[in-house]
Amino acid sequence: MSTRRWPQIAMVFLLVCACLMTPEASLASSPYSWATYYAPKRTTAITIDGDLSDWESVRGFKMDQEKFFFVGQGMSSKSWGGPRDLSATFKVVWDEQYIYVAVHVVDDKVNEPFGSLASGMDTGSWDDDGVELMFDNDGSNMSHYYIGDPMHHEFHFVYSANHPLVFDNFWKYQEGAPQPMFALPNGEKEPLAFANEVMAKHEITRVFANPPYNGAFAFRRTADGYNLELRMSLPGALMKPLHDSGRFIGFDIAINDNDEGKGPLKQQLHWSGMNDLYWRDCSFFGKLILY
Numbered sequence: 001m002s003t004r005r006w007p008q009i010a011m012v013f014l015l016v017c018a019c020l021m022t023p024e025a026s027l028a029s030s031p032y033s034w035a036t037y038y039a040p041k042r043t044t045a046i047t048i049d050g051d052l053s054d055w056e057s058v059r060g061f062k063m064d065q066e067k068f069f070f071v072g073q074g075m076s077s078k079s080w081g082g083p084r085d086l087s088a089t090f091k092v093v094w095d096e097q098y099i100y101v102a103v104h105v106v107d108d109k110v111n112e113p114f115g116s117l118a119s120g121m122d123t124g125s126w127d128d129d130g131v132e133l134m135f136d137n138d139g140s141n142m143s144h145y146y147i148g149d150p151m152h153h154e155f156h157f158v159y160s161a162n163h164p165l166v167f168d169n170f171w172k173y174q175e176g177a178p179q180p181m182f183a184l185p186n187g188e189k190e191p192l193a194f195a196n197e198v199m200a201k202h203e204i205t206r207v208f209a210n211p212p213y214n215g216a217f218a219f220r221r222t223a224d225g226y227n228l229e230l231r232m233s234l235p236g237a238l239m240k241p242l243h244d245s246g247r248f249i250g251f252d253i254a255i256n257d258n259d260e261g262k263g264p265l266k267q268q269l270h271w272s273g274m275n276d277l278y279w280r281d282c283s284f285f286g287k288l289i290l291y
Protein backbone atom coordinates (compact mmCIF):
# COMPACT_ATOMS: atom_id res chain seq x y z
CA MET A 1 0.00 0.00 0.00
CA SER A 2 1.43 3.33 -1.05
CA THR A 3 1.62 6.00 1.63
CA ARG A 4 0.29 8.43 -1.00
CA ARG A 5 -3.10 6.79 -0.51
CA TRP A 6 -3.31 7.67 3.18
CA PRO A 7 -4.98 11.10 2.59
CA GLN A 8 -7.66 9.31 0.54
CA ILE A 9 -8.13 6.62 3.17
CA ALA A 10 -8.39 9.25 5.90
CA MET A 11 -11.01 11.10 3.84
CA VAL A 12 -13.08 7.96 3.36
CA PHE A 13 -12.86 7.27 7.12
CA LEU A 14 -14.04 10.82 7.89
CA LEU A 15 -16.94 10.45 5.42
CA VAL A 16 -18.01 7.13 6.93
CA CYS A 17 -17.94 8.70 10.41
CA ALA A 18 -19.94 11.69 9.12
CA CYS A 19 -22.55 9.36 7.58
CA LEU A 20 -22.93 7.45 10.85
CA MET A 21 -23.38 10.67 12.80
CA THR A 22 -25.82 12.35 10.39
CA PRO A 23 -29.45 11.29 11.02
CA GLU A 24 -30.60 12.32 7.52
CA ALA A 25 -28.11 9.95 5.95
CA SER A 26 -29.93 6.96 7.40
CA LEU A 27 -33.27 7.84 5.77
CA ALA A 28 -34.54 5.88 2.81
CA SER A 29 -32.57 6.39 -0.34
CA SER A 30 -31.64 4.54 -3.49
CA PRO A 31 -31.88 0.76 -3.22
CA TYR A 32 -28.78 0.55 -5.41
CA SER A 33 -25.43 0.31 -3.69
CA TRP A 34 -23.64 2.30 -6.40
CA ALA A 35 -25.91 5.36 -6.15
CA THR A 36 -23.71 7.50 -3.91
CA TYR A 37 -21.41 10.07 -5.52
CA TYR A 38 -18.73 11.94 -3.59
CA ALA A 39 -18.39 15.37 -5.20
CA PRO A 40 -15.13 17.19 -4.48
CA LYS A 41 -14.98 20.94 -4.08
CA ARG A 42 -13.94 22.72 -7.25
CA THR A 43 -10.19 23.43 -7.32
CA THR A 44 -9.91 25.01 -10.77
CA ALA A 45 -12.01 27.36 -12.87
CA ILE A 46 -14.75 25.68 -14.91
CA THR A 47 -15.82 27.27 -18.17
CA ILE A 48 -19.34 26.28 -19.22
CA ASP A 49 -18.65 25.60 -22.89
CA GLY A 50 -19.14 21.85 -23.34
CA ASP A 51 -15.37 21.26 -23.46
CA LEU A 52 -14.70 18.95 -20.51
CA SER A 53 -10.90 19.32 -20.46
CA ASP A 54 -11.31 21.42 -17.27
CA TRP A 55 -12.66 18.29 -15.51
CA GLU A 56 -9.76 15.91 -16.09
CA SER A 57 -8.77 15.65 -12.43
CA VAL A 58 -12.32 14.74 -11.29
CA ARG A 59 -13.29 11.10 -10.94
CA GLY A 60 -16.39 10.22 -12.92
CA PHE A 61 -19.10 7.59 -12.60
CA LYS A 62 -19.47 5.49 -15.73
CA MET A 63 -22.78 3.93 -16.76
CA ASP A 64 -22.01 1.33 -19.41
CA GLN A 65 -23.72 -1.85 -18.21
CA GLU A 66 -27.18 -3.39 -18.57
CA LYS A 67 -27.90 -2.87 -14.88
CA PHE A 68 -28.22 0.88 -15.51
CA PHE A 69 -31.07 0.62 -18.01
CA PHE A 70 -34.53 1.82 -17.08
CA VAL A 71 -37.14 -0.95 -17.35
CA GLY A 72 -40.63 0.36 -18.03
CA GLN A 73 -42.64 2.46 -20.50
CA GLY A 74 -41.72 -0.09 -23.16
CA MET A 75 -37.99 0.33 -22.51
CA SER A 76 -35.25 -1.99 -21.27
CA SER A 77 -31.77 -2.97 -22.38
CA LYS A 78 -33.10 -5.37 -25.03
CA SER A 79 -32.39 -3.00 -27.96
CA TRP A 80 -29.04 -1.90 -26.57
CA GLY A 81 -26.20 -2.18 -29.09
CA GLY A 82 -23.45 -1.84 -26.47
CA PRO A 83 -21.55 1.11 -24.99
CA ARG A 84 -21.15 2.85 -28.37
CA ASP A 85 -24.92 2.87 -28.79
CA LEU A 86 -25.40 4.40 -25.34
CA SER A 87 -23.21 4.89 -22.30
CA ALA A 88 -22.26 7.88 -20.20
CA THR A 89 -19.86 9.21 -17.60
CA PHE A 90 -20.87 11.98 -15.22
CA LYS A 91 -18.90 14.15 -12.83
CA VAL A 92 -20.04 16.63 -10.17
CA VAL A 93 -18.13 19.33 -8.30
CA TRP A 94 -19.29 22.26 -6.18
CA ASP A 95 -18.42 25.59 -4.59
CA GLU A 96 -20.35 27.83 -2.17
CA GLN A 97 -22.54 29.18 -4.99
CA TYR A 98 -23.08 26.40 -7.46
CA ILE A 99 -23.24 22.74 -8.26
CA TYR A 100 -21.40 21.85 -11.49
CA VAL A 101 -22.19 18.79 -13.59
CA ALA A 102 -20.33 17.38 -16.59
CA VAL A 103 -21.67 14.49 -18.64
CA HIS A 104 -20.00 12.75 -21.55
CA VAL A 105 -22.65 10.81 -23.44
CA VAL A 106 -21.62 8.15 -25.94
CA ASP A 107 -24.46 7.85 -28.45
CA ASP A 108 -24.06 6.55 -31.99
CA LYS A 109 -26.94 8.59 -33.43
CA VAL A 110 -27.40 12.08 -32.04
CA ASN A 111 -30.59 13.77 -33.23
CA GLU A 112 -32.01 17.25 -33.16
CA PRO A 113 -35.07 17.52 -30.87
CA PHE A 114 -38.57 16.88 -32.16
CA GLY A 115 -40.62 15.91 -29.09
CA SER A 116 -39.66 19.02 -27.14
CA LEU A 117 -40.87 21.23 -29.99
CA ALA A 118 -44.23 19.52 -30.49
CA SER A 119 -47.29 20.99 -28.84
CA GLY A 120 -49.46 18.76 -26.69
CA MET A 121 -48.41 16.06 -24.27
CA ASP A 122 -48.14 13.04 -26.57
CA THR A 123 -44.46 13.69 -27.14
CA GLY A 124 -41.96 15.83 -25.28
CA SER A 125 -38.41 16.35 -24.11
CA TRP A 126 -38.60 12.84 -22.67
CA ASP A 127 -38.49 11.52 -26.27
CA ASP A 128 -35.37 13.44 -27.35
CA ASP A 129 -31.65 12.80 -26.95
CA GLY A 130 -30.61 14.50 -23.74
CA VAL A 131 -29.86 14.32 -20.04
CA GLU A 132 -32.22 14.39 -17.07
CA LEU A 133 -31.04 15.59 -13.67
CA MET A 134 -33.02 15.12 -10.48
CA PHE A 135 -32.18 17.11 -7.34
CA ASP A 136 -33.65 16.93 -3.85
CA ASN A 137 -31.76 20.04 -2.78
CA ASP A 138 -32.45 19.79 0.94
CA GLY A 139 -32.49 15.99 1.21
CA SER A 140 -36.20 16.08 2.01
CA ASN A 141 -37.01 12.58 0.68
CA MET A 142 -40.40 14.04 -0.32
CA SER A 143 -42.47 11.70 -2.48
CA HIS A 144 -43.94 14.20 -5.01
CA TYR A 145 -42.64 17.43 -6.49
CA TYR A 146 -44.29 19.89 -8.86
CA ILE A 147 -43.75 22.73 -11.31
CA GLY A 148 -42.74 25.85 -9.39
CA ASP A 149 -40.84 24.03 -6.66
CA PRO A 150 -37.41 25.73 -6.34
CA MET A 151 -35.89 22.91 -4.25
CA HIS A 152 -37.01 19.62 -5.84
CA HIS A 153 -36.46 19.06 -9.53
CA GLU A 154 -36.57 16.94 -12.60
CA PHE A 155 -34.60 18.87 -15.22
CA HIS A 156 -34.48 17.81 -18.85
CA PHE A 157 -31.52 19.16 -20.84
CA VAL A 158 -32.28 18.48 -24.51
CA TYR A 159 -29.42 18.21 -26.97
CA SER A 160 -29.38 20.47 -30.02
CA ALA A 161 -26.50 21.88 -32.03
CA ASN A 162 -28.28 25.24 -32.32
CA HIS A 163 -31.12 25.61 -29.83
CA PRO A 164 -30.68 23.36 -26.78
CA LEU A 165 -33.58 23.38 -24.34
CA VAL A 166 -34.17 23.04 -20.59
CA PHE A 167 -37.35 21.96 -18.85
CA ASP A 168 -37.98 21.84 -15.08
CA ASN A 169 -40.64 19.47 -13.68
CA PHE A 170 -43.65 18.27 -15.61
CA TRP A 171 -46.47 17.79 -13.13
CA LYS A 172 -49.09 19.97 -11.51
CA TYR A 173 -51.28 19.05 -8.57
CA GLN A 174 -54.95 18.82 -9.56
CA GLU A 175 -57.39 17.46 -7.01
CA GLY A 176 -59.36 14.53 -8.38
CA ALA A 177 -57.33 14.03 -11.54
CA PRO A 178 -57.06 10.33 -12.46
CA GLN A 179 -53.67 8.68 -12.23
CA PRO A 180 -51.83 9.33 -15.54
CA MET A 181 -51.04 6.06 -17.31
CA PHE A 182 -48.52 5.15 -20.01
CA ALA A 183 -49.99 3.06 -22.85
CA LEU A 184 -47.66 0.31 -24.05
CA PRO A 185 -47.70 -0.84 -27.70
CA ASN A 186 -49.42 -4.08 -26.65
CA GLY A 187 -52.31 -2.14 -25.12
CA GLU A 188 -51.28 -2.62 -21.50
CA LYS A 189 -50.93 0.41 -19.27
CA GLU A 190 -48.59 1.29 -16.44
CA PRO A 191 -48.50 4.29 -14.09
CA LEU A 192 -46.80 7.38 -15.46
CA ALA A 193 -47.33 9.55 -12.35
CA PHE A 194 -49.48 9.65 -9.23
CA ALA A 195 -53.22 10.27 -8.83
CA ASN A 196 -54.22 13.97 -8.56
CA GLU A 197 -51.52 14.98 -11.04
CA VAL A 198 -51.66 16.39 -14.56
CA MET A 199 -48.79 16.82 -16.97
CA ALA A 200 -47.52 20.11 -18.40
CA LYS A 201 -44.43 21.06 -20.36
CA HIS A 202 -42.47 23.65 -18.41
CA GLU A 203 -39.70 25.02 -20.57
CA ILE A 204 -37.27 27.30 -18.73
CA THR A 205 -34.56 27.74 -21.37
CA ARG A 206 -34.86 31.53 -21.45
CA VAL A 207 -35.04 31.95 -17.67
CA PHE A 208 -32.47 29.34 -16.66
CA ALA A 209 -29.86 32.09 -16.13
CA ASN A 210 -32.19 33.86 -13.67
CA PRO A 211 -33.04 33.03 -10.03
CA PRO A 212 -33.75 30.52 -8.63
CA TYR A 213 -31.57 28.61 -11.10
CA ASN A 214 -28.76 31.10 -11.79
CA GLY A 215 -27.80 28.52 -14.37
CA ALA A 216 -25.59 28.16 -17.42
CA PHE A 217 -25.31 25.13 -19.66
CA ALA A 218 -23.66 24.09 -22.90
CA PHE A 219 -23.72 21.05 -25.14
CA ARG A 220 -20.89 20.10 -27.47
CA ARG A 221 -20.96 17.41 -30.13
CA THR A 222 -18.10 14.92 -29.88
CA ALA A 223 -16.83 12.19 -32.21
CA ASP A 224 -18.74 9.53 -30.25
CA GLY A 225 -21.75 11.48 -28.92
CA TYR A 226 -21.97 14.74 -27.01
CA ASN A 227 -21.00 16.53 -23.81
CA LEU A 228 -23.23 18.48 -21.43
CA GLU A 229 -21.63 20.93 -19.02
CA LEU A 230 -23.62 23.06 -16.58
CA ARG A 231 -23.69 24.92 -13.33
CA MET A 232 -26.63 26.10 -11.25
CA SER A 233 -27.74 27.11 -7.77
CA LEU A 234 -29.46 24.60 -5.53
CA PRO A 235 -31.67 26.66 -3.17
CA GLY A 236 -32.04 24.96 0.19
CA ALA A 237 -28.91 22.85 -0.22
CA LEU A 238 -26.10 23.26 2.29
CA MET A 239 -23.11 23.98 0.06
CA LYS A 240 -20.52 22.69 2.48
CA PRO A 241 -18.92 19.35 3.21
CA LEU A 242 -20.94 16.62 4.90
CA HIS A 243 -18.22 16.27 7.54
CA ASP A 244 -18.45 20.03 8.25
CA SER A 245 -22.17 20.17 9.20
CA GLY A 246 -23.29 19.71 5.61
CA ARG A 247 -26.14 17.47 4.47
CA PHE A 248 -26.52 15.07 1.59
CA ILE A 249 -28.30 16.21 -1.57
CA GLY A 250 -30.69 13.80 -3.27
CA PHE A 251 -29.49 13.25 -6.83
CA ASP A 252 -30.28 11.18 -9.86
CA ILE A 253 -29.31 11.31 -13.51
CA ALA A 254 -30.77 9.72 -16.64
CA ILE A 255 -29.55 9.66 -20.24
CA ASN A 256 -32.21 9.59 -22.96
CA ASP A 257 -31.51 7.90 -26.29
CA ASN A 258 -33.62 8.24 -29.40
CA ASP A 259 -31.84 6.93 -32.50
CA GLU A 260 -34.65 7.47 -35.01
CA GLY A 261 -35.30 11.18 -34.58
CA LYS A 262 -38.98 10.39 -34.05
CA GLY A 263 -41.28 8.31 -31.86
CA PRO A 264 -40.65 7.19 -28.29
CA LEU A 265 -37.23 6.74 -26.69
CA LYS A 266 -35.24 3.68 -27.66
CA GLN A 267 -33.70 3.39 -24.20
CA GLN A 268 -32.68 5.23 -21.08
CA LEU A 269 -29.76 4.93 -18.69
CA HIS A 270 -30.73 5.73 -15.12
CA TRP A 271 -28.36 5.91 -12.15
CA SER A 272 -30.89 5.22 -9.40
CA GLY A 273 -34.51 5.57 -10.50
CA MET A 274 -34.78 2.79 -13.04
CA ASN A 275 -37.95 1.28 -11.61
CA ASP A 276 -41.59 2.28 -11.44
CA LEU A 277 -42.00 5.93 -10.40
CA TYR A 278 -38.67 6.17 -8.59
CA TRP A 279 -37.70 9.35 -10.43
CA ARG A 280 -40.77 11.09 -9.00
CA ASP A 281 -40.07 10.02 -5.41
CA CYS A 282 -37.04 11.71 -3.88
CA SER A 283 -36.69 8.90 -1.34
CA PHE A 284 -35.42 6.69 -4.19
CA PHE A 285 -32.84 9.20 -5.42
CA GLY A 286 -29.17 8.50 -4.96
CA LYS A 287 -26.98 10.56 -2.66
CA LEU A 288 -24.71 13.39 -3.64
CA ILE A 289 -22.17 13.98 -0.89
CA LEU A 290 -20.06 17.14 -0.95
CA TYR A 291 -16.55 16.90 0.44
Ligand SMILES: [Ca+2]
Binding pocket: 046, 047, 048, 049, 050, 051, 052, 053, 054, 229
Ligand atom coordinates in the same frame (compact mmCIF):
# COMPACT_ATOMS: atom_id res chain seq x y z
CA1 LIG B 1 -15.53 23.45 -19.87
Ligand SMILES: [Ca+2]
Binding pocket: 084, 085, 086, 107, 108, 109, 257, 258, 259
Ligand atom coordinates in the same frame (compact mmCIF):
# COMPACT_ATOMS: atom_id res chain seq x y z
CA1 LIG C 1 -27.85 5.39 -29.56
Ligand SMILES: [Ca+2]
Binding pocket: 107, 108, 109, 110, 111, 129, 256, 257, 258, 259
Ligand atom coordinates in the same frame (compact mmCIF):
# COMPACT_ATOMS: atom_id res chain seq x y z
CA1 LIG D 1 -29.49 8.94 -29.92
